[in-house]
Amino acid sequence: MNPETFAPEHFRWDFDEGVATVTLNRPERKNPLTFDSYGELRDTFRALVYRPEVKAVILTGEGGNFCSGGDVHEIIGPLTEMDMPGLLVFTRMTGDLVKAIRDCPQPVITAADGVCVGAGAILAMASDLRVATPETKTAFLFNRVGLAGCDMGACAILPRIIGQGRASELLFLGRTMSAEEGEAWGFWNRVVPQGELMTTANDLAARIAAGPNFANAMTKNQLNAEWDMGLHQAIEAEAQAQAICMQTEDFRRAYRAFVKKEKPVFEGN
Incomplete structure (x- = not known):
């Protein structure tokens, strides 16, 4: 993967002065993930291990939302028809995306606006730094679709960011965490006006890229x-x-x- 020429199929990639920006770009559906985008994101973050010219990564979404999680029609529906081995292949693959984000040497910055739920909330959680707008609504809503809150490392990582009690509340209830709560609890490093979201994320990325x-x-x-x-x-x-x-x-x-x-x-x- 050459960061100068990389052209992924399932998200947008921009690279400038050492900073890569990954933009989820299905705004008409609030940027959901599919089987293919999960896999391509995982492979991209894995490849970054070997790309020292990429010094920081921004992860964001297009059209006023970050990510609505797994696509209801393209993921959730098919999962209800899978057998156990097939389901385990899927859940391991989604977990591998989190591993790839954590294992790549570059600091990863999420810049989130609007909807940030399900696997979208997990992407933010797995990042090193997180910036949001006052309009950002975050929910680990697995419980609300009949699943356990222990998804993609949530029970390991989320308590380390916001504490065991607060993580338990979000994972047991699947309720929405407001941007104000998220900042007070330490989930968001910054909450800034919508017009300042990418400026703030790019400033953080540039400062990291200029560092050792x-x-x-x-x-x-x-x-x-x-x-x-x-x-x-x-x-x-x-x-x-x-x-x-x-x-x-x-x-x-x-x-x-x-x-x-x-x-x-x-x-x-």
Whole structure:
């Protein structure tokens, strides 16, 4: 996958100055996911592991909504006709998308407006940073369609963002979380007017892209890895990670810039 020429079939891809923007673009249906778009998104985020020229990713939706989750006609209906092995293939595939978002070294920023529900809420949850508008309505509505709230890693990730009690409320009730609640609870990093949504997301992405990208990837790796570590193991893992980063040219560039009282210009190596 060459980020300069990549032309996905099921979403829009833009790439400029190290920042890739993935836009879900079925606005007439509030940007639902299909079997094919799940797979293409998963494969795209997996491929980013090998594309260091991509330094940050913005995930957004077209037409005033982020994502309405799995398409009722193209996913939900067919699922009711599948046998258990087929269903497990599907649920593992959707989980693989979350793994791919978490495993790619680039920080991922969700920029959400309007509807952000079901698998759409999961995409936001799986991202590293999240920006919304006051009109954003978020719901993990699996319970409302007769399914468990434990979908695509929700029971593992959501409590770590907003706490066990609040996550339990959203997952048991399937109720909508307002943008105001989401910001107060720490789900949204920023809530900004609609006209400022992409400006804010692009500003965050540009600041990340201008940073020490090797070190940023190390930070994301440690944020993932340390979920399963005890304190002593985590401190040792961070000592090793930081020692590796201290061998980079970016570390030396920062030192030289500090001595000269200049702003460092990082190159990601």
